[in-house]
Amino acid sequence: MTLALLPSCKRNAVLQTERSRKLIKELLETLDNADVYAARKEREIDSVKAKLPGNTEEERFDIYSDLAIRYSKYNVDSSLLYINKACELASALGNDSLSYTAKLRKVDLLSGAGFSTEASETLETIPRESMKGDLLIVYYNSWTEYYHNLYSGSGEPQIYQKEYRNRYNIYRDSLLTVTDSTSQIYLRNVERREARVGHFDEARRYNAIRMSMIDDHRSREYARCLYDRYMIAYYYEGKIKGSDIEDLLQSAILEVEDCNYDIASLFRVESLLYDMYEVNSAKKVSDFYYSSLRFLGSRQRLLDGGEQAIMINDRNSRMLQKKNNDILLALILVALLVVALLVTSLIINNSRVRITRLKDNLQRSGRLSKEYVGVVFQLYSSYIKRLDVFRTKIHSSLKKGQVEQVIELTSPLGDFASEERKELFHNFDSAFVDIFPDFVDTVNSCLKPEEKIVPKKTEILNNELRILALIKLGIEDSTEIADLLHSSVKTVYNLRSIIKGKLAIPEDKFNKIITEL
Numbered sequence: 014m015t016l017a018l019l020p021s022c023k024r025n026a027v028l029q030t031e032r033s034r035k036l037i038k039e040l041l042e043t044l045d046n047a048d049v050y051a052a053r054k055e056r057e058i059d060s061v062k063a064k065l066p067g068n069t070e071e072e073r074f075d076i077y078s079d080l081a082i083r084y085s086k087y088n089v090d091s092s093l094l095y096i097n098k099a100c101e102l103a104s105a106l107g108n109d110s111l112s113y114t115a116k117l118r119k120v121d122l123l124s125g126a127g128f129s130t131e132a133s134e135t136l137e138t139i140p141r142e143s144m145k146g147d148l149l150i151v152y153y154n155s156w157t158e159y160y161h162n163l164y165s166g167s168g169e170p171q172i173y174q175k176e177y178r179n180r181y182n183i184y185r186d187s188l189l190t191v192t193d194s195t196s197q198i199y200l201r202n203v204e205r206r207e208a209r210v211g212h213f214d215e216a217r218r219y220n221a222i223r224m225s226m227i228d229d230h231r232s233r234e235y236a237r238c239l240y241d242r243y244m245i246a247y248y249y250e251g252k253i254k255g256s257d258i259e260d261l262l263q264s265a266i267l268e269v270e271d272c273n274y275d276i277a278s279l280f281r282v283e284s285l286l287y288d289m290y291e292v293n294s295a296k297k298v299s300d301f302y303y304s305s306l307r308f309l310g311s312r313q314r315l316l317d318g319g320e321q322a323i324m325i326n327d328r329n330s331r332m333l334q335k336k337n338n339d340i341l342l343a344l345i346l347v348a349l350l351v352v353a354l355l356v357t358s359l360i361i362n363n364s365r366v367r368i369t370r371l372k373d374n375l376q377r378s379g380r381l382s383k384e385y386v387g388v389v390f391q392l393y394s395s396y397i398k399r400l401d402v403f404r405t406k407i408h409s410s411l412k413k414g415q416v417e418q419v420i421e422l423t424s425p426l427g428d429f430a431s432e433e434r435k436e437l438f439h440n441f442d443s444a445f446v447d448i449f450p451d452f453v454d455t456v457n458s459c460l461k462p463e464e465k466i467v468p469k470k471t472e473i474l475n476n477e478l479r480i481l482a483l484i485k486l487g488i489e490d491s492t493e494i495a496d497l498l499h500s501s502v503k504t505v506y507n508l509r510s511i512i513k514g515k516l517a518i519p520e521d522k523f524n525k526i527i528t529e530l
Contacts, residue, residue: 442473464515
């Protein structure tokens, strides 16, 4: 859903609560442990897979359905694989009830992931007159969520928004007539309806009822309630308090722990932290958010995040430009100071103190230069990643017929991101070697004679040397290095292990040499 951002000053004010600060810290720590939660998720899924093939075909259907549900917010491709298996099995059994159940689950998955055409085609194969009891509730709910995703998604033409919303209202009202008034589906839809017409207190009352029905306060359902409560204030009312931000942060923490990679709450947290100029924290959230979206494989979420990625990239460019201006001013001041000290040294015999100060300033200038190279490299890498997302959005628009709006931005020429990466690496390698001309020789002097690293004739540095170069610039985390080099974390770990095996000196001595070079 594309939403306007609140003014920075307002967000700064509401976030300054003690609990908000603690929750931000807890969220960042949770992101650090994301691999632990992913491993737990995989173990849970493997325990279900171990039950296959099952004693009966009905049991196998249940296992396929369970796997599809467990994968639904974790990996769309795997979820589709198992729901398709469930559909095929139900069809082979000739069991219409199981077949309709599987198809409706498939519709919800396709719709949520942005495959609206495929979702619609599947829905059209399900006869309304055959829907009875619980199946009718699921049927109306699927149509309701289908049209909600259409009118709230960023990839749909504006001219269709009103029609999609009208159809959403029709199916929502039909759903409410057949659904138990104490169910989560009923309460959530009424809550959304009340918020939309401006009855915010009533919407919060329904939300409170939903939350009171959930015993597990670490569950995905509880996280959704917290997020929905935040959206009443943010999206519908347009006025948020510190407690609303706390709800959002708590929801994000629970979603990360649950490996729910369809993480709507992190999308909001990312914007909040950038607006607060908490750049390092925002970058950490942003990196996890977009990597989780790529793993999830949801086309809709990638499209929804595209516009925000462009805005954030523009904001970062302005911030970087300001930082560059500050560095330039500092370098000019250093240069002026050097000239002044040199002139003074010719006049005053006792200039030891001034010479020492000059040396310190020159060292500071060198540190600034290193920082500048690192910052520019990170910006360029971020640009490539955002370019991939933006191009995906353009492609999607073209497929929907928006040719006149984007034809000038498309091109049949090659892989631009690949070319940008080559240029990025070339520029980085050239700048780094200019600043540290003895870097390659120094590295090789620490390696076994037969293990020396020799780049190809077409390269200045290879990936092994680039990893060491980034470590030299203070970037030591393997995940961040992998992101900058556009490779997997496993590849970075392997290369670092290979380098360690080539050393002719102790590792701590080698690290000290690289750091102090």
